[in-house]
Amino acid sequence: MDSSSLIGTKNRKGQVYTDTAIMMNESPRTPSFFTGSEVIKEAIRRASIDVMIAYPITPQSEAAALIGELFAEGYIGDYFRGESEFAVMSQCAGAAFGGARVFTTTAGPGTMRAMENFPMWAGARLPIQMIVTCRGINSPLSIQPDTLEIAYLLQTGMLVWHAETAQDFYDWILMGYMVSEEPDVHLPLALCCDGFFVTHTKDIVELTPADMCLPPYDPYRSPVPCMDMECPPVRMMRDPFVMKSNYISYATHASWQQEVWAAVERSRKHTIKWLNGLIETENVDAEILIVTSGTAVSQGREAIRLLDEEGIRVGLVKIKTLRPWPADEIREATKNAKYIIVPEFNVVGWMAREIRATIHDSERVIAGPRVCGGMTMPPEVIVEEIKKVLGIRATSFTGRG
Amino acid sequence: MSKERIQIAPEFFDIMPVEYQDLVSKATYGNEERGWKDIGTSKELIEEHSLCAGCPESMAFRYILASLPNPEDTVMVGSTGCTSLVFPHVALHNIHSLFGNQNAVASGLKRALTVRFPGRIKDVVVLAGDGATVDIGLDMTLQAWFRQEKFTTICFDNELYANTGGQESGLMQKGFVAKMAPMGKSFDKVRLPEIARESGCHYVVNCTVSKPSLVEKVIRNAVLIAREIGPTYLQLYTPCILEIGKDSMEGLQEMRDSEKPTGRFAFKEYVSEPAKQLLAELAAKNKERKEAAKQLVS
Numbered sequence: 267m268d269s270s271s272l273i274g275t276k277n278r279k280g281q282v283y284t285d286t287a288i289m290m291n292e293s294p295r296t297p298s299f300f301t302g303s304e305v306i307k308e309a310i311r312r313a314s315i316d317v318m319i320a321y322p323i324t325p326q327s328e329a330a331a332l333i334g335e336l337f338a339e340g341y342i343g344d345y346f347r348g349e350s351e352f353a354v355m356s357q358c359a360g361a362a363f364g365g366a367r368v369f370t371t372t373a374g375p376g377t378m379r380a381m382e383n384f385p386m387w388a389g390a391r392l393p394i395q396m397i398v399t400c401r402g403i404n405s406p407l408s409i410q411p412d413t414l415e416i417a418y419l420l421q422t423g424m425l426v427w428h429a430e431t432a433q434d435f436y437d438w439i440l441m442g443y444m445v446s447e448e449p450d451v452h453l454p455l456a457l458c459c460d461g462f463f464v465t466h467t468k469d470i471v472e473l474t475p476a477d478m479c480l481p482p483y484d485p486y487r488s489p490v491p492c493m494d495m496e497c498p499p500v501r502m503m504r505d506p507f508v509m510k511s512n513y514i515s516y517a518t519h520a521s522w523q524q525e526v527w528a529a530v531e532r533s534r535k536h537t538i539k540w541l542n543g544l545i546e547t548e549n550v551d552a553e554i555l556i557v558t559s560g561t562a563v564s565q566g567r568e569a570i571r572l573l574d575e576e577g578i579r580v581g582l583v584k585i586k587t588l589r590p591w592p593a594d595e596i597r598e599a600t601k602n603a604k605y606i607i608v609p610e611f612n613v614v615g616w617m618a619r620e621i622r623a624t625i626h627d628s629e630r631v632i633a634g635p636r637v638c639g640g641m642t643m644p645p646e647v648i649v650e651e652i653k654k655v656l657g658i659r660a661t662s663f664t665g666r667g
Numbered sequence: 668m669s670k671e672r673i674q675i676a677p678e679f680f681d682i683m684p685v686e687y688q689d690l691v692s693k694a695t696y697g698n699e700e701r702g703w704k705d706i707g708t709s710k711e712l713i714e715e716h717s718l719c720a721g722c723p724e725s726m727a728f729r730y731i732l733a734s735l736p737n738p739e740d741t742v743m744v745g746s747t748g749c750t751s752l753v754f755p756h757v758a759l760h761n762i763h764s765l766f767g768n769q770n771a772v773a774s775g776l777k778r779a780l781t782v783r784f785p786g787r788i789k790d791v792v793v794l795a796g797d798g799a800t801v802d803i804g805l806d807m808t809l810q811a812w813f814r815q816e817k818f819t820t821i822c823f824d825n826e827l828y829a830n831t832g833g834q835e836s837g838l839m840q841k842g843f844v845a846k847m848a849p850m851g852k853s854f855d856k857v858r859l860p861e862i863a864r865e866s867g868c869h870y871v872v873n874c875t876v877s878k879p880s881l882v883e884k885v886i887r888n889a890v891l892i893a894r895e896i897g898p899t900y901l902q903l904y905t906p907c908i909l910e911i912g913k914d915s916m917e918g919l920q921e922m923r924d925s926e927k928p929t930g931r932f933a934f935k936e937y938v939s940e941p942a943k944q945l946l947a948e949l950a951a952k953n954k955e956r957k958e959a960a961k962q963l964v965s
Contacts, residue, residue, distance in 0.1 A: 316782050317775065343782035348771070349810040356768035356807070360744070360775025363762050365783055368775075386764050493760040494780060494789070495740050498673045498687075 269484040277314065277479060279340055284478040286444050290437065290540075295472035302465035305432045306371070306397060307332035308473055309439035314480045316343040316366035319357045321350065324409040325461040326371040326399040333369070351376035355383035355396075362392035365485030365492040367443065370394065373461055374401035377415040381422075387454040388423030388526050391490045393446035393483075394454045395439065396424075399461040400560075400611075402639055410640020411461045413560060416588065417616035423526040425455040425533055426589040427541075428559040432469040434586075435459055440480060441540040449487045451533040453526070458588075460561040460611055534590050544592035545585050547599050552581035554652060555603040557596065558617055559585040562609040562643065569648035580607075580652060585617075593624045605655050606631045609648050613638040668739045670696045686714070690758060696739040703733045703879035712738060712759055717752045721915030723905040723922060724823055727876040728753055731794070731821065734883040735759075736890050741790040742780070744773040746799035748830045749907075750823060767804030769795045770811035773818050790890050791818035797838040798828045801857050805837075812866040815897040819889045822859070822900070825907040833910035840931070845910075860935060863900040869939040870899040875922035875932045885936070891949060892942045899942075904932040 272283045284293070289312075300308065306329040310318070318337065320330035337345035343366065348354035351372050362368045372380060377398055387394055402408030403415050419426050425446065429435045435457070442455045459465065485492040537544060548570075556566035563584045570580045583599045585592060600606055600621075608618040608631060618633030625631070635651045637643045653659075673691055675683050693710035695701040705711075712732040718725045728750075735741050738759055745754045747766035754761045764772050773793045780789035800808050800822040808820065827845055828834040835848035837857040844851045860873040870892045872885045882903070889899040906921045908914065913921055925932045938946065 317779055319775065344778045346778075346814070349806060353768065353771040353807050353810065356764060356771035357775035359764050359768075360762070360772035360777075361779035362775075363764075363772070364742070364776040364779030366775075366779035368779075382765055383768075390764065491760065493742050493762050493776065494783065495668045495742055495760050496672070497668075498690075499758045499760050 269481045273481055281312070281477050281479040283314070283481045286440070286480055289474050289478045289480070290440060293474050293478060295474060297470050298473050299468055299470055300432065301328075301468050302432045302435060302459065303329040303332060305436045305469075305471050306439065307336060308471075308476075309436045310369060311336055311341050311476065312474060312479045313369065313440055313443060314367060314482045315341075315369045316483065317358075317361040318342050318345045318369045319354045319361070320345065320347050320370070321354045321372070321376065322347075323351070323373050323376040325401060325465045326373045326376075326397065329397065329399070329465065330371045351380035352383065355380040355387070358394050358396075359383060359387060359390065359392055362387075362394050363390065363493040365483075365494050367447075367483035368392075368394045369396075371397040371399065373399045374403045374409070374412075374415055378403050378418065381418060384419065384422035384424055384454070384456075389522065391452045391488065391526075391529075392454055393443070393452050395442050395446060396454065396456050397439070398456050398458040399465045400458055401461040408639050411463055411561075412612055412638050412640065413458070413460060413610065414612040414614065414616075414638070416458055417612070417614060419456045419458070420588055420616070420620075422456075423453065423523075423530065424589065425451075425453050425530060425587070427455065427457050427587050428585065429457065429459045429464065430560055430563045430584060432464055432471045435464065436471050436473065438541070440474075443480060443483070444540060445533050445536045447483055447487070448533070448536050449489055451529050451536060452489050453529050453533065458560070463561045530590050537587055537590065541586055543595070544587045544590065545583055545595045545599060547581070547583050549579065549581035550583065550599045551602055552579045553602075553604040554579075554607065554655070555581045555583055555600055555605070556607045556609065556648065557583040557585065557600065557621060558609050559588065560611065562611055565643045565645050566607075566609055566648060568645035569652070572645055572649050573652060578652070578656070588620075591620065591624070596621060596624050597626070600625055600630075603630060605652075607648065607652055607655070608633055609643060609651075610634070610636045611638065611643065612636065670694065670739065686758075695733075699736075701733065701736075701738075703730050703883045706730075706733050706879075713753070713757050715756055717756070718749060719909055719915070721908060721918050722749075723876055723908070723918040724749055724753070724825070726918075727823060727882070727903055727905050728757075730876060730879045730882040731886050732757065732759070734886040735790070735792070736887050737788060737790050740788055741792060741890075742776060744769045744776060744791065744793045746795035746804065748796040748799055748828075750794055750796060752830075767799050767802075768807055769793045769799060769804060770816070770820060771807040773820075774811050774814065774816045777816060777818050788894060790894055792821065792890060793818060794821045794823065796829070797822055797824045797826065798836050801837040801859055809862070809866050812863065812868055812898045812900070815867055817893050817897055819893040819899045819901065821889075822902045823905045824902050825905050825910075826856070827907060827910055829907040829910055833907070856931065860900065860902055860937070864937045867898060868900045868937075869893075869897045869942040871935075871937040872900075873902045873932060873935040875904040875926045877919055877922040877926060881934070888946060892945060895945055896939070896941050
């Protein structure tokens with residue numbers, strides 16, 4: 267089945283399968299005041315999902331349950347609660363192996379519990395989309411926002427995007443499938459956001475019409491066979507290379523790993539088209555740049571406004587995709603910067619490490635300010651960091667009372 | 668998938684791999700009478716295997732693949748272990764993803780196939796070792812049964828971790844001295860067949876693979892009941908001759924010895940009431956079909 271032939275026809279809910287470019291870029295948008303969780307639901311309503319598998323963990327539980335309501339209304343092919351995140355991600359794999367468009371959500375310890383599945387998803391070329399509403403993962407227990415889990419996802423072979431706002435989230439969920447499902451990509455997508463800050467706050471989001479939905483997934487555009495016995499069941503290997511100690515087996519594994527990462531790179535061109543670039547910049551001719559992703563970008567914008575009031579000009583680089591990593595774009599955007607400030611919501615500073623490994627003169631990178639464990643990052647903290655770098659004496663903010 | 672789907676264009680027939688030619692001309696797809704007696708007379712879904720010489724698992728694989736009632740629309744799910752060395756040779760779509768998650772994968776797969784192919788039969792069969800089924804994957808094994816997922820779970824019980832070199836497993840007998848049980852295993856063999864029954868399986872069998880006709884019967888029952896009613900479980904003794912100190916020729920005798928009435932693999936079968944009704948209906952239909960065929964001949 268070529269799913270493009272279904273464009274213009276209606277699904278069982280009366281939604282019209284619509285060319286994604288028309289739906290996302292040309293159709294009228296309606297401003298709506300929603301929480302991030304509700305925005306996830308509204309995107310999924312329009313995403314022609316075959317299977318969604320849910321599991322409760324804060325702060326994604328509400329979104330996962332709202333999608334259950336969509337299933338009850340008939341918008342989703344099948345939906346159930348799994349028994350753990352490890353099982354859920356395996357269930358998602360099974361459904362994707364069987365040719366379904368699959369969606370799931372997780373957070374923090376759930377991401378960690380499921381981790382073994384992610385390189386398997388990428389290696390098996392399963393274009394599953396997983397929303398990650400980041401939260402603390404370490405002991406003692408925390409349910410608060412913290413982006414440490416993203417550092418682990420970066421090495422899995424999945425596409426990893428980091429949304430700043432609910433609007434990003436809405437658009438990227440729908441566009442994400444278009445990138446993930448390209449035959450030359452065909453990889454899972456971890457679509458991350460900062461838990462609570464995005465999921466539990468209300469924001470105005472411009473929604474596409476509710477009577478339009480994505481064209482269905484066509485599993486026969488996959489670069490690997492769909493496991494549905496609808497095409498000849500070739501013996502996959504005459505000699506299984508697993509556990510064979512010979513050069514061919516090593517070469518096979520090595521080349522496949524390289525192919526997965528090559529597919530991550532090949533996703534660039536599609537991602538640039540849909541997301542209008544892997545990064546977004548403002549005033550990059552300034553001496554000082556804030557470079558980061560997620561809600562740290564929003565806090566950076568506010569810090570820039572505060573500094574502007576004092577006559578200090580600061581530019582901004584918002585990194586939208588972490589995998590593929592926009593190395594060239596970051597090098598170009600930061601080439602004139604004297605100081606690169608990297609605010610982050612985690613203790614290790616993985617974003618600063620990534621940027622340091624990317625640019626020339628990496629001592630320009632100021633790895634901070636960083637907060638973690640659910641701490642908020644008032645823009646004043648970023649302002650203070652920048653003033654410190656510039657040698658301006660600031661009223662101490664963090665040392666107060 | 669019908670047999671027509673695998674036809675080769677006549678112009679290309681001679682240049683296709685010999686296995687493929689054979690699959691097209693001799694496969695038993697679509698043959699309702701297919702069974703273990705076809706082995707050696709028609710194209711099998713497995714030819715070579717990469718198991719040890721004389722391994723009872725290789726017999727079990729042959730009997731099971733010959734007995735699947737609907738191979739042209741059957742997808743199998745495996746797990747890590749000796750079985751994962753065999754699956755790449757099997758001419759059915761099959762999935763290996765991780766160690767122990769086979770029943771979770773099968774749950775997602777079965778649901779996806781149900782969504783994608785409404786009104787069509789797509790059987791899902793899980794085949795994994797005892798470590799995968801009972802130890803690392805027990806949670807997912809049981810939860811799939813609780814949820815009444817409609818697929819068959821087959822456990823190749825060799826009572827230890829064979830592929831990693833003979834370590835203790837939950838299905839190992841109490842007292843057996845193995846790697847990681849240097850003083851002998853301290854607790855009883857896990858009673859998974861009973862647990863399966865209590866967990867909602869509609870058909871549970873515990874037996875060896877010494878008799879191909881028996882394997883054929885229980886496989887057909889398990890797949891047909893899973894298709895119509897709910898989860899089914901087969902625990903098949905496939906001794907690891909290597910790790911219990913037997914020779915290549917001794918696997919069959921080992922199975923025969925352990926299936927005596929007092930043995931731990933004496934044939935045990937549980938059939939739920941709805942499953943009994945289904946089997947009776949199928950038997951009646953089968954009888955009707957055979958009689959009609961007889962009349963056609965005479």
